[in-house]
Amino acid sequence: MTDRPPSATDVLIVGAGIAGASLAAALAPWRRVVLAEAENAPGYHATGRSAAFWHETYGGARVQPLTLASLGALLDPDPEFSDHAFLSPRSALTIGRTSEAAAVEAFAAEFGAKGVEIERLSGEAIAARVPGLRSEWSEAAYEGACRDIDVGGLHAAYLRAAKRAGAALVTRAPLRRARRAGDGWRVRLGEEEMDAAVIVNAAGAWADEVAAACGVAPLGIQPYRRTVLQVRLGVAVPAELPLVIHVGGRFYFKGESVGRIWLSPHDETPAMAHDVAPEDMDVAIAIERLQSVVDWPVAAVERKWAGLRSFAPDRIPVFGADRDENRFVWCAGQGGFGIQTAPAISALLAAQLGAPAPSGPIGRIDSLPFAPSRFA
Template sequence: MTAAAPSSTDVLIVGAGIAGASLAAALAPYRRVTMIEAEDMPGRHATGRSAAFWHESYGGAGVQPLSAASFALLDNPPAAFSDRGFLLPRTALTLGRQDEVAAVDAFVAEFSGQGVDVTRFTGAGVAAKIPGLRPAWTEGAYEPACRDIDVGALHAAYLRAAKRAGASLATRAPLRSARRTGAGWEVRTATGTIAAAAIVNAAGAWADEVAALCGVAPIGIQPLRRTVLQVRLGVAVPADLPLVVHVGGDFYFKGESEGRVWLSPHDETPMAACDAVPDELDVALAIDRLQSVVDWPVAAVERKWAGLRSFAPDRMPVFGADVGEPGFIWCAGQGGVGIQTAPAISALLAAQLGAPAPGGAIGAVDPVPFAPTRFG
């Protein structure tokens, strides 16, 4: 699919990670679509570094409708899109200490009120889900529907679908500048100039930078570094351990294979867009927080990596036409939920750009709360 970009297109998508690729797949049957990617391969940054899971409550109540509506495609996609689903078995447990009863109760009340399958657990019920749990951790909210996502397979399926529908992809083609013309945009990239009727900004951590290069006011997309480790333990822990998320946001961890877990200190360090690398203090913090929850000795850190999760000022995804420049379309600020909401966001945004309106659960989601117009 990688080739030189055509000289003209209807919709130029800047970025070919999960946001850009899913939109291209949804839109290319109806419009001429070109993706430009700064790296030598798509998905190198946030998409390729995700410890992805479909966790309906993750990201908050405002994001939950997008996650819920995306489940069907992730679980049972159309045969023309993929011959298998992208979800793997997992459950989730939102965990709290004895002094966090109110926070866990509030979590259950909020999400059960939105139709999420969540059950309140206490004491022995919590301990039964996590072997070696320390006594102070007595409060839990269990979500049996949580799943892991095969991110690589999902991203590849979107890229294949976009290609089949006629979309083109140019790699090593960062956007250098863009200027408005009477017919649309004249876009200069590292590999040439493209005329486009509309630009979609799906550049992740670089979203505000892309806006500035196009003469569009940034909206405050802030990249935040997130650190993840894979550790080998000195005790047997089952691979099907739930995704365990602290109700206060201090950590999450999940089983990876027998005796191994992925864990994160849930860090959110503000930084400029870059090729993120883990900080050793965050690695140490992740291990310290894990061992404050469970009595598992850590035998070795086998892998460590970092990625940038990018947030709008209100921590909600942003998709739709810019307030001052309707030919400039935002698809950014997905934070940590870009993978699990991609089916809904791409279908809803594609409908704004010329594709048919989606039906079913996705069609029932109101896109207005996610529009850039909320920033005035």
């Protein structure tokens, strides 16, 4: 890690969260790579604030292929990359009230048609998995394959792999501006300047700002604030409680330890790119929604935090060369599913930048639906 970039590189990746770090790890064996982070350390914003899980249906049907193709790399990583898996068992329930049975059925049918293993549950079968569930929550779709992700471990493994392959990580180095110079770019990072043949925009919530600083038209990447709480309950809810998600997108919660859960009101409040903090109103809404679902007394809110999830206008990831500037490459708009799709996105994008084409399930994915040219 350094505060000063080298004088030149093949690929400058702007942003060292999970998107930038995974791409650096995939690309550095084949190209000179500099990974530039504006903060004092990588992963400070969205990556470091994630309550991440591998959930095959999360993000919708268009994201599901990226999620499924990433499973092998997370569950059984190459021994040179990690000596342990990044996933641990969880399971998930997408639930609804009796009046929402049709929505739960449609959800199960949509993903069942894509090969996702989903079991429809009702009544007592749901309550057996979520003790204290109120009776009106009578409909659910169960996914046994859902898992927790060791986000910190995965991010650190990508950074280590990138470093081993020769990538340089530069911190406290925001991209101030960049201009075309010959076949590449002259870039100002913090107070330093360097040359780069290609710029990759993996700046998360700041993606459109980075584009503008490079003279590239923004795509409309919109950050949204998401609130998460760690709640201590007055009952001994099991740590292995499933990830419980409302079919209408009004909450999710999951077991953290015995008698503790992580809870979110599933908020998506449009925000400017900045260091966000939780709002008291969102904390209160989260508690209110939880208590409408279960009869658990809330003893304390032990922790609360917020992060930014960034979406393209069509809410699916964007990766590939800009439609007008082919030496400016996007890796953005990954919403809340950037961590569970990182192995696939990084391998597919690295192949566009000079790494070998991926094989197996990742290699069978068509990158075209995720290209920036779809916004032409």
